[in-house]
Amino acid sequence: MPPWFSCFRSLLAQQASPSPLPNSEADLAGYNLYYDTNSSGDYQNVINVGNQPQYTFVGLETGVTYRIALTAYDVYHNESDFSEEIQILIPQPDFKMEIGEVSLNHEWVRVDFQQPFVDPVVVANPLSCIGGDPTTARIRNVDGNGFEIRVQEWDYLNELHNKVESVSYLVMERGSYILDDGTRLEANSFATDDTGTFGTVSFDQPFQQVPVITTSIITENGSSAVTGRLQAISTESFQYCMQE
Structure with a gap:
């Protein structure tokens, strides 16, 4: 040699x-x-x-x-x-995941994690429908110990949602993981200002099958009510834009 x-x-x-x-x-x-x-x-x-x-x-x-x-x-x-x-x-990072449910209205509520995270990714599921006005769950101030969340009505309404809704959420440490049964998970975040056209978001590693994707907007850089739209999901990427 x-x-x-x-x-x-x-x-x-x-x-x-x-x-x-x-x-x-x-x-x-x-x-x-x-x-x-x-x-x-x-x-x-x-x-x-x-x-x-x-x-x-x-x-x-x-x-x-x-x-x-x-x-x-x-x-x-x-x-x-x-x-x-x-x-x-290549060793896997420690897999951390937490799920929970919180009751909330239009006021910001602080949610504390049960365990500390280093770089958490937070996703909220759709809200309940106790009040009839169209709403979305808004998240901000995500850190290693928790996050803030509230109900936000669309801008043409009065912004007050006095009915108490419930929403479930999921928290994962940022990273890619393979579970014992072979299931592959990826938790990540990305920055975008796309509101009129879709931008492409690539996965860290390609999936063997088209994955299920769930997203939440986790900052409040703009005050308008906003939600995310997805299309063209493949094993390597998806397209995303915000809708106000």
Whole structure:
């Protein structure tokens, strides 16, 4: 094995950051990193990292084992054989999820989590229908300990919703997860100002089947009542816009 192939086994124990040793050969031009999730066979992905002595993968799927190997190439475009293959399991973040229900009207109500979160994603389900006026659930001030929520009527109404409604909510730590039964979940947030046209939102990792998506608007940068509209849901993305 050439001296520049001392690559990465110890460095990949906890993270995908292969680091070949510096090479003394004057005609070395760079390195190619090959990786795949198949248990055997050809590598389906390759990254040319140039002559950088270290490279960190981003966007790898958690809970999945990756096969990784390295080659080197010279200034004449000759490529070496593969290095010894290493395999690494990308660990999943701790899965945190909480569900609850709260009673509310047009006044802001603070909801405290039962456990602290680092980067929570909050989604509220549709409101009950105790009062007859059209409404939406409005969320703001999400932090690691809770959030605020209220009933908001549409702007052509008087903004007062004195009937007490109930709404259920779901909180998850931001991230992608694979449950014990193989179900894949993703909790994330995105910024948008699209109100007239739909914008595309991509998942961190593609799903094997078209997923079920639920969304909530979790800021109050504008005071008008607003809700979200979705279309074109696929295994890789969906389209979203706000409707006032």
